[in-house]
Amino acid sequence: xxxxxxxxxxxxxxxxxxxxxxxxxxxxxxxxxxxxxxxxxxxxxxxxxxxxxxxxxxxxxxxxxxxxxxxxxxxxxxxxxxxxxxxxxxxxxxxxxxxxxxxxxxxxxxxxxxxxxxxxxxxxxxxxxxxxxxxxxxxxxxxxxxxxxxxxxxxxxxxxxxxxxxxxxxxxxxxxxxxxxxxxxxxxxxxxxxxx
Amino acid sequence: xxxxxxxxxxxxxxxxxxxxxxxxxxxxxxxxxxxxxxxxxxxxxxxxxxxxxxxxxxxxxxxxxxxxxxxxxxxxxxxxxxxxxxxxxxxxxxxxxxxxxxxxxxxxxxxxxxxxxxxxxxxxxxxxxxxxxxxxxxxxxxxxxxxxxxxxxxxxxxxxxxxxxxxxxxxxxxxxxxxxxxxxxxxxxxxxxxxxxxxxxxxxxxxxxxxxxxxxxxxxxxxxxx
Numbered sequence: 001x002x003x004x005x006x007x008x009x010x011x012x013x014x015x016x017x018x019x020x021x022x023x024x025x026x027x028x029x030x031x032x033x034x035x036x037x038x039x040x041x042x043x044x045x046x047x048x049x050x051x052x053x054x055x056x057x058x059x060x061x062x063x064x065x066x067x068x069x070x071x072x073x074x075x076x077x078x079x080x081x082x083x084x085x086x087x088x089x090x091x092x093x094x095x096x097x098x099x100x101x102x103x104x105x106x107x108x109x110x111x112x113x114x115x116x117x118x119x120x121x122x123x124x125x126x127x128x129x130x131x132x133x134x135x136x137x138x139x140x141x142x143x144x145x146x147x148x149x150x151x152x153x154x155x156x157x158x159x160x161x162x163x164x165x166x167x168x169x170x171x172x173x174x175x176x177x178x179x180x181x182x183x184x185x186x187x188x189x190x191x192x193x194x195x196x
Numbered sequence: 197x198x199x200x201x202x203x204x205x206x207x208x209x210x211x212x213x214x215x216x217x218x219x220x221x222x223x224x225x226x227x228x229x230x231x232x233x234x235x236x237x238x239x240x241x242x243x244x245x246x247x248x249x250x251x252x253x254x255x256x257x258x259x260x261x262x263x264x265x266x267x268x269x270x271x272x273x274x275x276x277x278x279x280x281x282x283x284x285x286x287x288x289x290x291x292x293x294x295x296x297x298x299x300x301x302x303x304x305x306x307x308x309x310x311x312x313x314x315x316x317x318x319x320x321x322x323x324x325x326x327x328x329x330x331x332x333x334x335x336x337x338x339x340x341x342x343x344x345x346x347x348x349x350x351x352x353x354x355x356x357x358x359x360x361x362x363x364x365x366x367x368x369x370x371x372x373x374x375x376x377x378x379x380x381x382x383x384x385x386x387x388x389x390x391x392x393x394x395x396x397x398x399x400x401x402x403x404x405x406x407x408x409x410x411x412x413x414x415x416x417x418x419x420x421x422x
Contacts, residue, residue: 036224037221040222040223041221044222050222054225058232058235062235132215155213156217183206183212183213
């Protein structure tokens with residue numbers, strides 16, 4: 001227990017070093033506990049499917065376990081693990097896109113467009129936060145993935161521009177530009193909510 | 197975190213950013229860590245596969261069978277060169293005609309002006325005639341023994357077109373123009389450019405024939421005189 005308390009007091013970078021050097025499983029578990037929820041939130045907002053996002057975050061932790069030695073101390077641990085999760089999430093999107101090419105069913109996103117139309121909702125219902133959140137999430141899924149990722153990291157996960165630039169391997173200028181475009185697209189899609 | 201990390205440029209999106217921040221946080225399921233550690237202990241490190249479409253043998257083999265069938269048919273019906281020869285694509289053969297000295301009755305007509313020697317056969321036997329131009333630059337037609345030239349069946353196309361070939365029978369015209377009673381077409385032949393030695397040899401042969409004839413004529417006259 002004393003060891004665990006000590007471990008819980010360590011920073012992310014110290015914990016992973018402990019895991020790399022001594023193969024301390026407790027250090028690994030602490031990191032998993034710290035990052036499982038933020039990663040779930042990030043991946044869910046990006047992919048839009050709860051079951052898939054659980055699998056993706058599990059795979060992220062597995063990759064972290066297997067490739068712990070590929071982490072280098074000069075980078076933040078959060079940046080490293082967000083990069084792994086982001087790449088797996090993008091792979092999942094590509095897989096879905098290929099599947100959808102051969103699908104004759106309309107995706108749920110197509111049907112959701114009608115919900116955003118004001119004529120389908122009474123004004124009081126549109127203020128309902130649950131429906132509003134659902135609308136925002138659906139609109140987010142319609143934003144281009146390259147913009148969506150950075151908007152989520154910035155506005156939902158509250159990461160800094162520097163951290164986002166490291167995760168996405170882009171320059172800070174490009175990150176800012178993409179965030180701006182993503183927000184513009186999102187605002188346009190949600191004009192029924194924000195036009196007063 | 198009370199620090200305002202947004203600058204003034206983002207004021208136009210302030211409402212949107214606020215709503216995004218206030219979206220409910222999605223959390224991992226309760227058994228997330230249990231499942232994870234179970235996978236690690238069981239060394240089940242494969243990515244959780246999402247249901248994929250099974251490999252469909254019919255879908256794979258059907259187009260493959262079509263492709264294979266097309267390839268087989270292509271080679272089966274591939275035209276074989278030995279079955280026929282396209283006369284328009286094949287190179288015409290050269291013909292060499294043999295000179296005659298001891299052949300059957302052949303009358304030679306010498307046109308002294310042009311130096312042309314034209315032989316007119318009296319039979320339809322395989323050509324042993326010489327149709328030679330003594331000028332060195334002219335071509336000499338030399339039929340090979342493999343392709344005997346029947347005058348009734350062969351035409352010098354250039355001469356025919358120029359009107360120089362005075363046809364002795366209608367077969368020659370039919371050879372060029374086609375129509376009824378067309379003899380079997382053996383093909384186009386080209387004339388071989390004669391070399392000087394060949395011309396000299398033929399010239400010598402013609403000279404010896406002339407001499408022999410002249411001698412024969414003088415002997416005849418002498419006999420009559422007696």
